[in-house]
Amino acid sequence: MEFAQICDSVEPVAISRRPVDVAGLPGVWINSNPQTNGIARIVISEADGGLSLQVYAIGPDGLIDWGVRQVQVYSSTPSSRTGAGFSCRFDFGFAESFLQGMIMKGLLVLAELRTFKDASNRADYFVREYFSLEHQRF
Amino acid sequence: MTQKLEFNQARDLDQALIDSDVGSMGADRLIGRWTNTDAQTRGLREITIKQTGAQFSVSAAGAGTDGAIQWLARSVRPLANVEEEAGQRGIALAADFDFGFMKAETYLRVNKGVLVIVLFNSFRDDSGRSDYVTREFFYRRD
Numbered sequence: 688m689e690f691a692q693i694c695d696s697v698e699p700v701a702i703s704r705r706p707v708d709v710a711g712l713p714g715v716w717i718n719s720n721p722q723t724n725g726i727a728r729i730v731i732s733e734a735d736g737g738l739s740l741q742v743y744a745i746g747p748d749g750l751i752d753w754g755v756r757q758v759q760v761y762s763s764t765p766s767s768r769t770g771a772g773f774s775c776r777f778d779f780g781f782a783e784s785f786l787q788g789m790i791m792k793g794l795l796v797l798a799e800l801r802t803f804k805d806a807s808n809r810a811d812y813f814v815r816e817y818f819s820l821e822h823q824r825f
Numbered sequence: 826m827t828q829k830l831e832f833n834q835a836r837d838l839d840q841a842l843i844d845s846d847v848g849s850m851g852a853d854r855l856i857g858r859w860t861n862t863d864a865q866t867r868g869l870r871e872i873t874i875k876q877t878g879a880q881f882s883v884s885a886a887g888a889g890t891d892g893a894i895q896w897l898a899r900s901v902r903p904l905a906n907v908e909e910e911a912g913q914r915g916i917a918l919a920a921d922f923d924f925g926f927m928k929a930e931t932y933l934r935v936n937k938g939v940l941v942i943v944l945f946n947s948f949r950d951d952s953g954r955s956d957y958v959t960r961e962f963f964y965r966r967d
Contacts, residue, residue, distance in 0.1 A: 688952055689926040691894055692887035694867040694959065695946065702953040724835035744834035751833045761945055765954035772958035774930065774945050781831040785919075787932065787945055789958050798932055798943065800904060800919050801837075807830050810845035813904035813917035813932065814836070 694764070701766040709738055709760055709770040716795050716818035725814055726799065731758070731773075740775050740786075753777055753784075761789075781805040794819060839907065841914065847903045851915035852876055855933065859940045859963035868961050869896070872940065874918070874933070879903075883920040883933065899923045906934055926950040939964065 690696040716729040727750055728743040738760060742753035756775050763771040772789035785800040795818040802811045832838050859872045870893060871886040881901040886893035898920040906917040917934040930945045940963040947956045 688954075689924070689950065690889075691896060691922075691924050691927060691929075692868045693890065694888075695927065695954070697952075697954055704953055707955060724839070726834065746833070746835060753833060759947070759956065761947075761958040762955035763957060763959075765946075765948070765957050767955055767957065772945065779831075779833060782833075782837065785930075787930070787943065787958075789943070789960070800902075800932065802902075803837075805831060807843070809830070809837070809842045810847045810850075810905040811902065812836075812842060813906050813919070813934070814908045815934075816908070 697764075697766045703766075703768050705768055706736070707760050707762060707768050707770050709733065711790060712738060712760070712770050712773065715821040717821055719794075719817040719819055723816060725816065726797065729795070729797070729818060738770075738773065740773070742777070742786075753779075781807075836907065841907070842905060845905060847905050847916055850903075850905055852881075852903065854915050854935045855918065855940070858966040860966045862939070862962045862964055866961065868944075868959055869942065871966070872933070872942065872963055881918055883918060885922075896922050896929075926952075 713731045713733050718727050724745050726742055726744050730741040732739050738758045739755050740758045741755045743750040758773040758775040760770045761772040762769055775786045777784045783802045787798045788795050798815045800813055803809045855874050856876050861870050867888050869885045870888050873884045875882045881903055883898040883901050885896035887896055900921045902919045904917045906915045917932055920931050922929040927948050931942055933942045943960045945958050948954045
């Protein structure tokens with residue numbers, strides 16, 4: 688089994704072919720910063736055996752719906768079958784957002800890598816924000 | 826002449842992003858040789874970040890069974906890091922590594938003097954391993 692760092696390596700007996708359990712990811716995730724000027728809310732849903740993600744971002748007249756995309760799910764180790772993160776790409780023509788999320792202590796830590804493809808000469812940017820799951824228990 | 830900027834989040838219109846030179850935004854905080862804070866790491870032992878003009882390179886040493894495994898990023902993109910508070914902006918790097926059997930899409934940033942790398946590793950072989958995400962911390966060596 689090839690590896691580029693020892694932690695990539697897994698004993699074959701430890702590999703399960705069962706699907707990754709994504710139960711910890713679906714739900715409505717709200718930005719912890721009420722003053723954000725970026726992504727305000729993320730809705731993650733199970734669909735067709737995979738996960739889809741819908742983004743709502745702050746706009747001048749309310750939230751802007753980015754639409755729905757499929758996500759790639761990541762575990763926390765190569766032998767784990769529990770979803771611990773995801774990545775997802777949005778292409779809007781004038782700009783592209785690559786989202787990389789990971790769950791840490793119940794929080795979703797979301798990195799957005801934003802690339803402008805128009806001629807506006809804006810700097811591509813990186814931002815990392817925290818989202819909490821709306822659970823309605825308290 | 827005024828230009829109407831396309832956007833779909835308010836942050837896209839941040840004045841600091843317009844006509845900014847990302848390469849000069851505090852890149853020196855990232856440049857250098859970094860060692861993993863975990864001496865027993867089974868991941869990346871060391872990371873080296875260099876800048877030549879507007880170009881950045883990222884190389885690393887992965888923990889191997891018979892010594893280090895060399896990592897060299899296939900692509901590195903500097904990004905203005907807009908998450909810093911109190912207007913202290915720097916840069917982050919997006920670095921992609923491709924080993925054929927696996928690819929690693931990573932981002933690197935410095936937080937309070939510590940280099941943080943987050944790796945989203947995807948296997949492209951038929952090993953049955955799960956794609957996985959890891960995060961590691963490094964202190965500046967030089």
